[in-house]
Amino acid sequence: MPPTATLAADPDGIARAADLLAKGELVAFPTETVYGLGGDARSDLAVARIYQAKGRPSFNPLIVHLPDLAAVERVATLGPHARDLAGAFWPGPLTLVLPLRDDAGISPLVTAGLPTVAIRIPAHPLARALLQAFGGPVAAPSANPSGRISPTRADHVIDGLQGRISAVLDGGPCAVGLESTIVLADPDPTLLRPGGVPVEAIEACLGHPLAIGGDGVKPTSPGQLASHYAPNAALRLNATSAAPGEVLVGFGPVKGALTLSDSGDLVEAAARLFHALREADQMAGPAGRIAFAPIPETGLGRAINDRLRRAAAPKDMP
Numbered sequence: 284m285p286p287t288a289t290l291a292a293d294p295d296g297i298a299r300a301a302d303l304l305a306k307g308e309l310v311a312f313p314t315e316t317v318y319g320l321g322g323d324a325r326s327d328l329a330v331a332r333i334y335q336a337k338g339r340p341s342f343n344p345l346i347v348h349l350p351d352l353a354a355v356e357r358v359a360t361l362g363p364h365a366r367d368l369a370g371a372f373w374p375g376p377l378t379l380v381l382p383l384r385d386d387a388g389i390s391p392l393v394t395a396g397l398p399t400v401a402i403r404i405p406a407h408p409l410a411r412a413l414l415q416a417f418g419g420p421v422a423a424p425s426a427n428p429s430g431r432i433s434p435t436r437a438d439h440v441i442d443g444l445q446g447r448i449s450a451v452l453d454g455g456p457c458a459v460g461l462e463s464t465i466v467l468a469d470p471d472p473t474l475l476r477p478g479g480v481p482v483e484a485i486e487a488c489l490g491h492p493l494a495i496g497g498d499g500v501k502p503t504s505p506g507q508l509a510s511h512y513a514p515n516a517a518l519r520l521n522a523t524s525a526a527p528g529e530v531l532v533g534f535g536p537v538k539g540a541l542t543l544s545d546s547g548d549l550v551e552a553a554a555r556l557f558h559a560l561r562e563a564d565q566m567a568g569p570a571g572r573i574a575f576a577p578i579p580e581t582g583l584g585r586a587i588n589d590r591l592r593r594a595a596a597p598k599d600m601p
């Protein structure tokens with residue numbers, strides 16, 4: 284395959300990206316959470332190429348990205364909780380798991396044969412422009428090789444997938460920096476993955492607590508694999524100072540070699556997390572170790588800690 288093209292965030296770049304998707308090719312594109320590895324969700328071949336490019340264990344369902352609610356209703360059925368959550372958080376960093384319509388036309392490879400489909404309406408203007416220009420559903424996992432750190436910049440995508448995808452649409456750094464929150468909406472709203480919308484905001488919208496689910500699919504789903512997001516260096520959490528040979532990533536009062544947020548701001552910390560993991564990994568070197576300052580378990584801190592615990596877990600990737 285030829286080298287991966289970097290497309291500019293302009294009408295020509297968007298048109299070229301949409302054209303590649305229409306040909307069944309793969310294009311990485313920015314969303315407000317992380318960069319997605321997009322392919323036509325109606326095409327078995329395009330979806331198979333996504334799994335191949337990521338080296339992802341197969342049969343893990345993907346998120347379908349759509350431009351608006353009308354498009355969502357052509358693919359899935361929205362129950363009462365789904366409607367409330369969609370009204371409050373779409374477009375935005377929320378994914379809803381919804382019953383799949385019989386006439387949805389989505390490749391069964393996207394849903395791994397499940398009767399449900401995970402759907403998201405992203406808020407990023409480039410993602411929205413691409414979805415409008417393409418005019419169809421785009422299946423997109425995070426644009427990283429399976430088991431590696433999710434990309435929040437176009438050069439992260441190139442680092443991992445150079446030559447394995449046709450293009451990346453360069454929208455600069457992602458504002459949220461953590462993947463979407465995944466909620467199974469109806470009948471009983473259940474959290475499947477903490478993410479860019481804080482759980483507290485979802486509970487406030489629903490007026491009652493969320494049940495906590497596993498991933499709801501299979502124990503081997505990528506978001507559930509313990510070592511997902513793994514850097515090469517070993518990771519120690521809740522560190523208040525660096526042990527010899529460790530690169531400390533600070534937060535708030537804990538000062539490190541680099542920091543997630545000097546002022547202790549969880550939104551800033553989320554946006555910097557995956558880039559900081561990469562930077563710390565490079566600074567630590569092959570035999571190095573990384574330590575992370577404690578992050579409060581509230582708001583986006585919950586999703587940050589979820590990713591850090593996975594990154595710190597023993598590597599269990601195939």
Ligand code: TXA
Nearest residue numbers: 316318319344345399400401424425462463499504506
């Ligand atoms: O922010 C995000 O969500 C990014 C951007 C690109 O949109 N995407 C992303 O996709 O993180 P991915 O493939 O890395 O994570 C998708 C998660 C998986 O853990 C999968 O198990 C879950 O969504 N999922 C997909 N379909 C599902 C379904 N029908 N039921 C339950 N979980 C599902």
Ligand code: MG
Nearest residue numbers: 424425433505
């Ligand atoms: Mg991922």
